[in-house]
Amino acid sequence: MEKHLNLTERERTALARLEENQRKVKRGAMIQRANETITELFVLRAGRVMSYVILPDGSRQILRVYFAGDFIGSASTVYSKSPESLVALSDSVLCPFDKHALRVLLEEHPRVAALMFVLSQMERVSLTDRLASLGRSSARARVASFLLDIIDRLRLMDDGITDSFDLKLTQEEIGDAVGLTSVHVNRMIRQMEADGLISRSNGRITLLNEKALEEIGHYTNRYTDLDLDWLPNS
Amino acid sequence: MEKHLNLTERERTALARLEENQRKVKRGAMIQRANETITELFVLRAGRVMSYVILPDGSRQILRVYFAGDFIGSASTVYSKSPESLVALSDSVLCPFDKHALRVLLEEHPRVAALMFVLSQMERVSLTDRLASLGRSSARARVASFLLDIIDRLRLMDDGITDSFDLKLTQEEIGDAVGLTSVHVNRMIRQMEADGLISRSNGRITLLNEKALEEIGHYTNRYTDLDLDWLPNS
DNA sequence: CGAACTGTTGAATTGGGTCAATCCATGTGG
DNA sequence: CCACATGGATTGACCCAATTCAACAGTTCG
The missing domain is CATH 1.10.10.10 (Winged helix-like DNA-binding domain superfamily/Winged helix DNA-binding domain)
Known part of the structure; x- marks a missing residue:
């Protein structure tokens, strides 16, 4: 994504700080369970992760597959309980950070805030494409x-x-x-x-x-x- | 939405500036056509609007219904050609503003930027709920x-x-x-x-x-x- | 008044689901 | 190294929820 926005050294450092902590998870590991309290979000540094929900009748809807470089779990910025579950599809490396760290980032780096907004819009459009696919094809x-x-x-x-x-x-x-x-x-x-x-x-x-x-x-x-x-x- | 964030006078003014221009549209009016070049987004001040896409076989998928207070057309922040069409479902009042105005807003008001990010996340979650609905119920x-x-x-x-x-x-x-x-x-x-x-x-x-x-x-x-x-x- | 939507209902059809059996690759413990 | 367990892929037979087609009624509006 950085190819679209020439980040300054300061911004780069601030983003890198989000990735200070690393957590390795194995294939199949549950990263976040739906309906549980959350305060963290993650940068997926390596591997592959999916988000999904389970409906009351037991059926599952996979919402999205994530790859290295993606921000995941960003619903935690809005809800205190996770609306979705996150599971590793392959051995992965996650960089967890607190939503308060995100606040600081957004406050101090408006261009990064704009970038986050843009990424979020891209994901939105991707979801609408899939909505059309499920609804009408x-x-x-x-x-x-x-x-x-x-x-x-x-x-x-x-x-x-x-x-x-x-x-x-x-x-x-x-x-x-x-x-x-x-x-x-x-x-x-x-x-x-x-x-x-x-x-x-x-x-x-x-x-x-x-x-x-x-x-x-x-x-x-x-x-x-x-x-x-x-x-x-x- | 403002109920969640006590905006300062300065922020309030900046947001109000987005609504400087007004455009009235009649029920059924096309506000934005898919695949056409876009540089504007809107605040929907009054009325009701829907976004949709038409698939090659002619079928239509309505992506979302919008109400007074919603930001619409924000895909223009990412794509030069609109991925979706916007049509008024009732007589409506729109406040169009250029994406460059959004830039200024985000640069100067980090809290507003955070709020935009949050709104975007809420819409994302709403879309995933509907995705689960279409896919699995x-x-x-x-x-x-x-x-x-x-x-x-x-x-x-x-x-x-x-x-x-x-x-x-x-x-x-x-x-x-x-x-x-x-x-x-x-x-x-x-x-x-x-x-x-x-x-x-x-x-x-x-x-x-x-x-x-x-x-x-x-x-x-x-x-x-x-x-x-x-x-x-x- | 007539045209053009919108809603309603029945009958026939079908895309995708359900159920169930079988195959195949990977483990894994002895 | 083998016997067996487990999870995914594959296939066939049958079923059903939703679509398609078609006719008609009610409304709205030029």
């Missing part, structure tokens, strides 16, 4: 756009990624993210494989025809084409 | 939670509201908001009416058994129980 489309979103977000962090990536999600989890059962996710994936759109080996997925997948999933890459010039200059 | 549940969300948001602005409100949405629009067809929305509403959960006259809806509706819709009111004490003090 077919199972096939949902799976396609989900895969595309994940790979595009991985590309933001790692320029080396071309057309294949490690999903680190079971088909059940994919289903819980896009509102389908694991059985039906499997059918869609196998169908996409049969159609030559993707291929798989181990947990690794290769997108063989990204153009077609974008069409199927009604997908738009929002991560290019940002306009952050209006942000305060150093 | 039945038609009945979706309609129930949608109605509850609307009435709770109206209550925030108007303490006089008890159990009835004007939806100002057609059944087709409700469907486009919760991912159903208008036909099925009608069936759910009539069923809820037959079950004595709601009643209707004109466009007005009365919730006869809110407790039961919350149960059915897996609904949690997020608007109570906020924790904003950490926000910078004046």
Whole structure:
């Protein structure tokens, strides 16, 4: 994200201070449980994390998958009890910090505050895209756009990624993210494989025809084409 | 929202400056068209507005309904082309301001910046609730939670509201908001009416058994129980 | 007054869910 | 090194919630 805003030394230091403390967590570890009191948020330094909620009938909705560099748990800035659970999808490194540290940061570094606002807006738009996907498209489309979103977000962090990536999600989890059962996710994936759109080996997925997948999933890459010039200059 | 943060005179003035210009729009007026270039955002001073996207197959997903006091179009802070359309659901009054005005505001008033961040987080959580609703619950549940969300948001602005409100949405629009067809929305509403959960006259809806509706819709009111004490003090 | 929405209802259809069996890869403890 | 347990992937048969299609009624408004 820093590529969009030339941070001053002072700002850089202030942000780095948030990452002073580190906590390693194992795959599957619960980082935050829904409805429990929270005062911390995190920078995800390495690994992969998901947020989700469990409905009263036991079904799960995965809200978002997070990657290195993301701020997570920022709902704690508004609610005293967490609206969502956070679980590590792979061994991860978290940098926890108190919401009061965030206050100091926002007070002293208005440009960083603006940046936080912007990041929050990006996440909002990403959620609306997924809302449209769940509300108005077919199972096939949902799976396609989900895969595309994940790979595009991985590309933001790692320029080396071309057309294949490690999903680190079971088909059940994919289903819980896009509102389908694991059985039906499997059918869609196998169908996409049969159609030559993707291929798989181990947990690794290769997108063989990204153009077609974008069409199927009604997908738009929002991560290019940002306009952050209006942000305060150093 | 100001009830949560005692703004100083200076801050109040700065916020008021955003509302210097007014624009009246009629019901049905397009305020912002998806994919068109944008540089403005708005404070919705009076009336009701919705945001939505149209998918390539022509179907529509309503992303959010906005009420007086809401900031709208804030995606313009990140994207040069609007990711969503905005249309007035009733005659409305908008206060447009340029994103550069937002920059000045954020630079000079860190507490206001923090507040904007917080509002943005609240909207994010609201979207995740709806995501869970679309992804993992039945038609009945979706309609129930949608109605509850609307009435709770109206209550925030108007303490006089008890159990009835004007939806100002057609059944087709409700469907486009919760991912159903208008036909099925009608069936759910009539069923809820037959079950004595709601009643209707004109466009007005009365919730006869809110407790039961919350149960059915897996609904949690997020608007109570906020924790904003950490926000910078004046 | 007529056109164009909006709401309502029934009948037929279907996309995705449910249930259940089987396969397969990884452990893991003895 | 083997026997067995466990969790995910895969597939088929059947089911059902929601969609589609279609007809009609009530309202609004130019």
